[in-house]
Amino acid sequence: MTGKVRIAIIGAGLVSDFHHVPGIKLDPRAELVAVCDPNQALLDQRKGEWGPAKYTTKYEEIAADPDIDAVIIATPNFTHKAIAIACANAGKHIMAEKPLGVNYEEARDMYRAARDNNVRHMTAFTYRFAPSMLYLKHLVKSGALGTPRHFRSQRFLDLPETSWGWRQYKKLAGAGDLYDMTIHRIDFAQDLLGPIQSVCGAVQTFVPRTQTPDGKTCEPSDVDDWSAMIGRFQCGAVGVWEGSTLMKGHHNNGVGFEWAEINGSEGSAVYQLVDPNYILVGKHGGSMEKMPVPAEFMKPKDSPRNPADGKPSTVFRYDLMWEFVSAIVEGRDAMPGFDHGASAQAVADAVLESSAAGKWVDVRYDL
Numbered sequence: 324m325t326g327k328v329r330i331a332i333i334g335a336g337l338v339s340d341f342h343h344v345p346g347i348k349l350d351p352r353a354e355l356v357a358v359c360d361p362n363q364a365l366l367d368q369r370k371g372e373w374g375p376a377k378y379t380t381k382y383e384e385i386a387a388d389p390d391i392d393a394v395i396i397a398t399p400n401f402t403h404k405a406i407a408i409a410c411a412n413a414g415k416h417i418m419a420e421k422p423l424g425v426n427y428e429e430a431r432d433m434y435r436a437a438r439d440n441n442v443r444h445m446t447a448f449t450y451r452f453a454p455s456m457l458y459l460k461h462l463v464k465s466g467a468l469g470t471p472r473h474f475r476s477q478r479f480l481d482l483p484e485t486s487w488g489w490r491q492y493k494k495l496a497g498a499g500d501l502y503d504m505t506i507h508r509i510d511f512a513q514d515l516l517g518p519i520q521s522v523c524g525a526v527q528t529f530v531p532r533t534q535t536p537d538g539k540t541c542e543p544s545d546v547d548d549w550s551a552m553i554g555r556f557q558c559g560a561v562g563v564w565e566g567s568t569l570m571k572g573h574h575n576n577g578v579g580f581e582w583a584e585i586n587g588s589e590g591s592a593v594y595q596l597v598d599p600n601y602i603l604v605g606k607h608g609g610s611m612e613k614m615p616v617p618a619e620f621m622k623p624k625d626s627p628r629n630p631a632d633g634k635p636s637t638v639f640r641y642d643l644m645w646e647f648v649s650a651i652v653e654g655r656d657a658m659p660g661f662d663h664g665a666s667a668q669a670v671a672d673a674v675l676e677s678s679a680a681g682k683w684v685d686v687r688y689d690l
């Protein structure tokens with residue numbers, strides 16, 4: 324491709340402002356050419372914050388615009404599928420936020436639309452790009468930990484008990500913590516250890532969330548506030564996952580608590596979001612020791628981001644855009660693709676099925 328990759332943001336809310344627009348601004352191969360959101364007041368605000376571009380309230384105009392090469396879909400979950408299929412049919416490359424859809428079947432349909440239109444597709448699984456996660460993957464794949472036997476992940480946040488907006492309704496979000504938080508951990512577990520074969524899951528709603536942050540009443544939540552699972556990987560390893568946004572005392576300036584570890588036959592290693600430029604590593608008979616992530620794992624090769632700039636738990640998120648634009652420029656698959664988004668959602672849906680049935684469930688995944 325010649326010239327810059329011309330990118331449109333669809334959904335001008337929090338995650339676009341926090342991850343995607345800074346990622347585009349950092350990448351000399353990319354430019355933000357259009358922004359779409361039905362909220363006109365927000366569009367007006369973004370004009371001032373994000374600068375000149377085409378601003379529209381209709382995603383159909385973005386899909387039809389021949390001067391746009393690629394789109395970022397960062398809208399509420401229930402809208403992803405229709406927007407992605409319209410953009411794929413119009414030949415746009417797509418990065419879509421997780422979860423791809425409100426159930427596995429929607430995610431699978433998005434994958435098929437992107438595949439059949441031969442466009443690049445990527446799922447915004449942010450934490451794959453944390454320096455200690457990149458290094459943890461190297462330790463696993465190089466055999467430094469021996470044969471992986473066990474994965475463990477905990478993600479706790481201390482968020483308010485007021486309404487979560489669209490996120491608290493199954494029809495709009497698909498699921499609660501499971502689709503919002505735990506799905507990332509399902510994805511990076513599969514990236515590290517391969518496909519999950521079967522799960523035994525549980526979900527729980529703790530509070531009704533019938534008050535909005537500004538004191539109005541709203542319909543009660545019908546999604547989970549806590550999600551947990553144990554699982555078996557095809558490789559023979561086992562894993563345990565747990566997440567919730569209502570864990571008091573785990574606020575930590577909004578970063579919360581996150582811990583993920585692999586235990587192998589030779590050693591163990593731990594990734595922590597609060598300290599993503601360091602890793603804990605332990606060997607048989609010893610103790611877990613903290614060490615800095617080696618320089619070559621601090622960012623993707625050739626990314627212009629300076630790892631010393633900014634807050635460590637924030638800035639690696641800009642590398643999602645570097646990967647997406649690299650895949651477009653180099654004419655290769657982006658990682659993680661919609662296939663990975665669909666696969667993580669198949670596991671998450673097996674957790675819901677298992678929780679409802681009270682038994683182990685095999686993961687069903689047919690792209």
Ligand SMILES: NC(=O)c1ccc[n+]([C@@H]2O[C@H](COP(=O)([O-])OP(=O)(O)OC[C@H]3O[C@@H](n4cnc5c(N)ncnc54)[C@H](O)[C@@H]3O)[C@@H](O)[C@H]2O)c1
Nearest residue numbers: 334335336337338359360361362397398400420421447449
């Ligand atoms: N990868 C991550 O770490 C991460 C972090 C936060 C959110 N997310 C995901 O990003 C998505 C958006 O989350 P958010 O926190 O930014 O939500 P948000 O509610 O702050 O923003 C969503 C925006 O989409 C707009 N919108 C709604 N329908 C639209 C449509 N048809 N066309 C265009 N715009 C539309 C809304 O007006 C709103 O401004 C969700 O899928 C969420 O799960 C991912």
